Amino acid sequence: SQQGEEDPQALSIQEGENATMNCSYKTSINNLQWYRQNSGRGLVHLILIRSNEREKHSGRLRVTLDTSKKSSSLLITASRAADTASYFCATDASNFGNEKLTFGTGTRLTIIP
Amino acid sequence: KAGVTQTPRYLIKTRGQQVTLSCSPISGHRSVSWYQQTPGQGLQFLFEYFSETQRNKGNFPGRFSGRQFSNSRSEMNVSTLELGDSALYLCASSVGRENSPLHFGNGTRLTVT
Numbered sequence: 001s002q003q004g005e006e007d008p009q010a011l012s013i014q015e016g017e018n019a020t021m022n023c024s025y026k027t028s029i030n031n032l033q034w035y036r037q038n039s040g041r042g043l044v045h046l047i048l049i050r051s052n053e054r055e056k057h058s059g060r061l062r063v064t065l066d067t068s069k070k071s072s073s074l075l076i077t078a079s080r081a082a083d084t085a086s087y088f089c090a091t092d093a094s095n096f097g098n099e100k101l102t103f104g105t106g107t108r109l110t111i112i113p
Numbered sequence: 114k115a116g117v118t119q120t121p122r123y124l125i126k127t128r129g130q131q132v133t134l135s136c137s138p139i140s141g142h143r144s145v146s147w148y149q150q151t152p153g154q155g156l157q158f159l160f161e162y163f164s165e166t167q168r169n170k171g172n173f174p175g176r177f178s179g180r181q182f183s184n185s186r187s188e189m190n191v192s193t194l195e196l197g198d199s200a201l202y203l204c205a206s207s208v209g210r211e212n213s214p215l216h217f218g219n220g221t222r223l224t225v226t
Binding site: 030031033035040041042043044045048050088090092094100101102103104105106 | 117146148155156158161169171201203205211212214215216217218219220222
């Protein structure tokens with residue numbers, strides 16, 4: 001079963017605008033990760049935020065984590081056509097570290113040139 | 114470094130047959146995980162191996178099995194295929210420590226007819 005629910009399910013924005021995706025989960029976690037998937041391909045790791053962190057940046061990506069609300073958001077600034085993809089949050093609640101990730105339902109992001 | 118390699122890329126099988134999928138992890142990675150991705154259920158965890166030992170298993174029937182070899186390469190096997198087994202099967206490798214990201218292959222697209 002999936003732990004995470006992502007919102008919105010689909011998002012279309014103009015190139016250059018910012019895109020925000022949200023993720024909610026149900027149980028305590030060690031970390032939360034965001035992945036990108038281009039159609040029919042494997043997932044690419046974007047960013048990992050640990051349970052004791054509240055915000056993390058990587059290039060045009062900004063991730064926040066609120067463990068009290070069991071939620072996270074991913075902000076992509078100054079979007080580009082190449083950002084068109086599906087984005088998934090994944091939570092790690094495992095014993096040894098990342099041996100079992102639980103993925104959300106994903107947000108399909110379309111950037112309109 | 115070469116990425117995660119999955120073979121074959123596409124596979125068509127008939128109900129009742131069995132199938133073996135192969136995954137070569139990134140050099141030095143000792144953990145290999147397998148996920149099933151379908152439009153209806155999303156990304157579902159199958160199992161994870163670390164140094165030839167299964168550390169965790171998802172909620173799949175016994176028809177789904179896997180193994181890992183001493184060189185960290187992994188195989189998964191599905192016996193008595195059902196139509197519902199049609200999916201994209203993704204393999205991911207990592208160093209296997211806490212807070213280490215997963216590196217995914219491009220998957221094997223299995224179609225059961």
